[in-house]
Amino acid sequence: MSHPLTASLNPQQRAAVELPAEHALILAGAGSGKTRVLTTRIAWLLSTGQISPAGLLAVTFTNKAAKEMLARITAMMPLNPRGLWVGTFHGLCNRMLRLHHRDAGLPAGFAILDSQDQLAAIKRAMKTLNADDERYPPRSIAQYINGNKEAGIRAAQAQAWDEYSRTQRMIYAEYESQCRREGVVDFAELLLACYELLERNEPLRTHYRSRFKHILVDEFQDTNQLQYAWLKLLTGPDSALFAVGDDDQSIYAFRGARVGNMLDFQKDYEVKHVIRLEQNYRSHGNILNAANAVIEHNRDRLGKQLWTDDDAGEPIRLYEAATDSEEAGFLVDEISAQQRDGIALDEIAILYRSNAQSRIIEHALVAAGLPYRVYGGLRFYERQEIKHALAYLRLIANQDDDNALLRVINFPTRGIGNRTIETLTDTARISGSSLWQAACSAGSGRSAAAVGRFVLMIENMHVQAQGMALPDLINMVLSVSGLYEFYQNEKEGEERLANLNELVSAATRFVTEDENNLVAFLANASLEGGEHAAEAGEAAVQLMTIHAAKGLEFHSVFLTGLEEGLFPHDNSLSDPKGLEEERRLMYVAMTRARRRLFISLSQSRMLHGQMRYAPASRFLNEVPDTLLKYLNRGYAPNSFGSSSTSSTSDWYAPPTTPRHLETPDHGLAIGMKVRHPKFGLGVVLNHEGGSNGNIQVDFGQLGTKWLAVAYAKLEAV
Ligand code: ATP
Ligand code: MG
Secondary structure (H helix, E strand, O other): OOHHHOOOOHHHHHHHHOOOOOOEEEEOOOOHHHHHOOOOOOOOOHOOOOOOOEEEEEEEHHHHHHHHHHHHHHHOOOOOOOOOEOOOOOOOHHHHHHOOOOOOOOOOOOOOOOOOHHHHHHHHHHHHHOOOOOOOOHEEEEEHHHHHHHHHOOHOOOOOOOHHHHHHHHHHHHHHHHHHHOOEEEEHHHHHHHHHHHHHHHHHHHHHHHOOOEEEEEHHOOOOOOHHHHHHOOOOOEEEEEEEEEEHHHOOHOOOOOHHHHHHHHHHOOEEEEEEEEEEOOOOHHHHHHHHHHHHHOOOOOOOEEOOOOOOOOOOEEEOOOOOHHHHHHHHHHHHHHHHOOOOOHEEEEEEEOHHHHHHHHHHHHOOOEEEEOOOOOOOHHHHHOOOHHHHHHHHHHHOOHHHHHHHHHOOOOOOOHHHHHHHHHHHHHHHOOHHHHHHHHOHHHHHHHHHHHHHHHHHHHHHHHOOOOOHHHHHHHHHHHHHHHHHHOOOOOHHHHHHHHHHHHHOOOOOOOOOOHHHHHHHHHOOOOHHHHHHOOOEEEEOOOOOHOOEEEEEEEEEEOOOOEEEEEHHOHHHHHHHHHHHHHHHHHOOEEEEEEEEOOOOEEEEEEEEEEEHHHHOOOHHHEEEEEEEOOOOOOOOOOOHOOOOOOOOOOOOHHHHHOOOOOOOOOEEEEEOOOOOOEEEEEEEEEEEEEEEEEEEEOOOEEEHHHOOOEOOO
């Protein structure tokens, strides 16, 4: 008889859940229950007494997923979730570093730099070195530093072969010592510092290796080199590593994820149990078949079959708009209709390839009065007022946090000018101290008096903060610092005040076992920054990039912007590997839908201040026509792949006479010579959709382009 926990699982899933305590790889496609198996295994191990909660380490990809997992586990059995080591790589490393901060050489209240803080810190390090920020753009330095850290390479070990790379390395080294001086760590540092701690400290390593009997990792295909090395350090001779993943959903190669870890894992750990799950429980048949058909175009695959018992369901609906606002209008109309049908807004997601696409969609949603939530876009914790408030709090926790000090020393303005700040920076640099120490010993004079008042204010708050409840503390800081007053007087400060109040509510809801709850709260804010969803009771449409949607599922999914250059993204077009990663992204996007999948595209789009005209994404040609339903009058498709041979591509019901052979209403027939204001002379190769459609023109050396007839201003010559 099967265990009640596994009764509802299929035989493969059950086998995976009930595997002996040995290394295992669960390799399976989207929606096959990987996450469910992993969670059930945790509950099963605990409830059958095979491990105690302390013997378990589970890694998920996002904080949201970690929370869901904790919720699922505690729903299955009564447990205190805080005792469990379940979290993201960053979250778990943070926890370990806090516990052993002395051994790690970090101050107790070390702050975490988010990507913006990191950029500011790099700029300061570059200033110290007088490095040219045009030759060495801080953003590319940040990539250089993070890339190295993710490969486990410190500045001292970084390779350099010419002046340019030597300078990069020098900046990295300066940035490293600056962070150490200030007692702050960036995201990549959390992992690297934790890795080094375990590597260096034998007793500690032995302790954790014998403690964690079961290590379970979700979304294993997206682990990077350092994360894999960290897992290896933590796996003792008696530990079992249980990894679940899907090579077809590896979408973070650009951030160093190594799908090869799945193969290495099998070899390095001599994995005996590889289980494949092939039944999909998430999506209706049409959606699953369409996703399968798309991913089959990738060569570099481990190979999996996925089937479903479910009905075929509705066809995938396709809408082609002339403009991006028309596309947004379609989304709003369709979502309103679904809402009237009784589908909860939370169960509807709008996905896009690039964050920049969201603005126009948000605009339409606002106009229609449809509540929505953006994941990862304008993040709560990245909003100006929140960052200011957090900077004050960080300064109270650790006065040597230079980033925090610089952010608020003159905000709200208190008469401390740039000159004074530069003097402080110089003093600090010369004496090798923090800015705070320099500020404490600022001399006399008018500006020095202002600095003195600032120091006193922070010190006072620091003293008062001791023993104060977190929400009270934050309220005090918001008043004493002058932030409340500042935003009260600001013209459009209402929303900012609401956000500040939301920060107080976040503190009210925040519970921790950590003695220093301020430090724990700040760490949590940095870690959650990327994922915070505005906390509002009401249901809202979910907006997010495809990357952010990984692992999630919705009743209805609207996949937008299916245009060449946007999705697949421009950057990937010249590189087959890049294109395969884009296709995996397409696969992830489609498989988020349980019941309804809508795909939309627009012939023209305003992006980054430029109007773009792009033909339909090649991925649309990869979806079998029989699974699609065209919603609007339809501009004829842009044929892809088979390029000029036929424009009656497989994603349109072919008209009796192929459209491109009819004389179009704009009169620009195939073979005609035309002039374009920018590209000059060309020859018409193909067209579709008449005056509202697109036209393909060969501009000789400038190449062949698809243009929207209505906008292209072509003249026959
Ligand atoms: P992804 O690759 O997208 O992360 P996954 O493989 O992790 O997907 P889950 O999220 O675990 O898949 O499961 C997908 C859906 O199928 C969930 O709603 C889950 O509850 C459901 N499901 C999984 N297994 C079963 C089962 N045996 N019976 C019924 N429903 C199931
Ligand atoms: Mg999953």
